[in-house]
Amino acid sequence: MKGLRYEISPVCADLQDQILKCYRESAGKTLLCSNIASLYMQCVDSAKQTLPLKLLAVFMAKTKELTEDLRLHIVAAHKSGKGYETISKCFEVPVATVQSIIKKYKTFHIVKNLRGRGRKPKVTPVLARRIVREVKKNPRITTKAILMNLGSAGSNISRQTVQRT
Secondary structure, eight states: OOOOOOOSOHHHHHHHHHHHHHHHHTTTOSSTTHHHHHHHHHHHHHHHHHSOGGGGGGGSOSSSSOOHHHHHHHHHHHHTTOOHHHHHHHHTOOHHHHHHHHHHHHHHSOOSOOOOOSOOOSSOHHHHHHHHHHHHHOTTOOHHHHHHHHGGGGTTSOHHHHHHO
16 A cells, blocks of 8 residues: 655655654664654654645545555654644644554554454365365256365355355
């Protein structure tokens, strides 16, 4: 997923590239990038003061979900010692959003979206391919016969589940 690139000045863009490279190389798990993050935040702060308000809209996409790059910047700002409210004002996102991003980073060491909740599928992709293969061999096969052919691999799924697959 490509995030927004925040072109403020050539210096900030260079620092942004450095910090993103640092986080990708260290998988975002260490504090190795905090010095670069601190320099970047100072650069952004000074550049934002000179920009007109219309150009500040570049910092926040018009979507409900923040980009991964912006989340990385928020974590970097936190690691450089900035507070929640300062980060919130800097990136123009709610304080609660900053808190939840940092909490998720501290818990899971990632800023990506986590896997959804809900029931996990009973039929694995491998089992689904086996069922499809059986039906292609014999289109008139019954679901009971498919269950018998699957044997122990399909022992915990029902006839209706096979039929839906």
